[in-house]
Amino acid sequence: MSAPARRRLGSGGVEVTELSFGAAGIGNLYSPITDDQAAMALDHAWTAGIRYFDTAPHYGLGLSERRLGEALRGRDRSSYVLSTKVGRILEPAAEVSGDDLADGGFAVPRTHRRVWDFSADGVRRSLDASLTRLRVDRVDVVFLHDPDDHGEEAFREGYPALEKLRSEGVVGAIGAGMNQAEMLTRFVRDTDVDAVLCAGRYTLLDHRALAELLPAASARGASVVIGGVFNSGLLADPRPGARFDYTEAPPELLARARALAAVAERHGTTLRAAALAFPFGHPAVASVLVGIHAPEQVTDAAAQFAAPVPAGFWQEIRERGLLPEGVPLPGDARVPAPGDIRDDMTGPVPGRDRP
Known part of the structure; x- marks a missing residue:
């Protein structure tokens, strides 16, 4: 590996x-x-x-x-x-x-x-x-x-x-880390941050960061680190009782996650691998941050990250409407403009002030 x-x-x-x-x-x-x-x-x-x-x-x-x-x-x-x-x-x-x-x-x-x-x-x-x-x-x-x-x-x-700390050479890069995309967009547009850490707002189930944050980062030359790619567990193991953003997943999100998992299985991959690969469809994304506390989690994350996700998986989830039109996917030739994105799949952001 x-x-x-x-x-x-x-x-x-x-x-x-x-x-x-x-x-x-x-x-x-x-x-x-x-x-x-x-x-x-x-x-x-x-x-x-x-x-x-x-x-x-x-x-x-x-x-x-x-x-x-x-x-x-x-x-x-x-x-x-x-x-x-x-x-x-x-x-x-x-x-x-x-x-x-x-x-x-x-x-x-x-x-x-x-x-x-x-x-x-x-x-x-x-x-x-x-x-x-x-x-x-x-x-x-x-x-x-x-x-x-x-x-x-x-x-x-x-x-x-x-x-000032950056100019003094005390730190190499600066930014902000949040569970929302809106204020991070302001940081990208109004300051000279190197990167922002956006948790849970750019995943297979939640694409809010694509509306403004990711395009702004690309335009300003800033990077985005994506945390929470599994949305607190739902995209790692979509079983009843799984968490989405720190609380039990609502039925409609659980159903969508299970549908994504079924497509992944048909194409010989896993939902975890797809969740880790998905953010890199956008060029502003520099890294995916995975919460880890056990050796077996490291082994699984590294293996899933290294596993190629077949193009057929991305094609099928688009055709089945499991992702909005215009969301960029790994291998896409073109990154859409903000106006191209139609996404009514997300609601209010729960879990503010969480890790």
């Missing part, structure tokens, strides 16, 4: 592997894992050729960053790319009680509390703390994390602080 290819973020010098490691899971997202299990998952990712790792202070109240730093310690720092996020300061809790599942979704003791802070000082303090947890002297990419309800401060103070 060949290692994933690399693509550049924007016009800068940071290159990421097309398949990347989302580290929320090793922060005990929803359920606990051991330090050894996290280390094994990361070792398997390294062996599979994955060299881009994304984390955040939010993930397990710093646990994800600590585990990632420990696993990467001793490896050639120039051989991999690290991204983390700013916008939530971790402050020690006055009293340690219970766990973080209700507040943040992570099975860790509530040792800290998250404080929203997109100020210039907050950005630097957050990054300094992340560097300590990661045991490195630099990260390659920093994203403003979920500024949905803090847009004014993020644009007025947070983004200029990142731009």
Whole structure:
């Protein structure tokens, strides 16, 4: 199995592997894992050729960053790319009680509390703390994390602080990471971000990023990292009770996912392989970020990513109306203009402020 290819973020010098490691899971997202299990998952990712790792202070109240730093310690720092996020300061809790599942979704003791802070000082303090947890002297990419309800401060103070860090050579690339496409489009159009991380809004079931974000990124020379390609699990295993964007999938989406899976089976591929391949139909996409917490997940993701998806699969899902007209697919010769896209398959974005 060949290692994933690399693509550049924007016009800068940071290159990421097309398949990347989302580290929320090793922060005990929803359920606990051991330090050894996290280390094994990361070792398997390294062996599979994955060299881009994304984390955040939010993930397990710093646990994800600590585990990632420990696993990467001793490896050639120039051989991999690290991204983390700013916008939530971790402050020690006055009293340690219970766990973080209700507040943040992570099975860790509530040792800290998250404080929203997109100020210039907050950005630097957050990054300094992340560097300590990661045991490195630099990260390659920093994203403003979920500024949905803090847009004014993020644009007025947070983004200029990142731009200054980039100009000082402290970080190589900057951007924003969100579960929506609309504000990310504003970042692409109104700032000089290298990349944005768009979670769940460009998948086989949800194409909102195609309306404005992806065309804007192409026009400005910015890159898009796509997270949530399985939409919380529905596109990995579409069985009753599967999640879509952190909640149980509604019947109509479950039916569509099952129809996609049936087409994939007829063409000798899998829904997982198609979900991983789909975003690369658009040239602005640089990487797909897969949440991983176990070695077997790495093995499966790498195998599915490397597996070619037959052209007949893409043709049939178009013919059957399982994708809107005009959505670009791998192998397409032409990327459509925004006006070409007709998509009534998506609704409101649930799950804001989730990993």
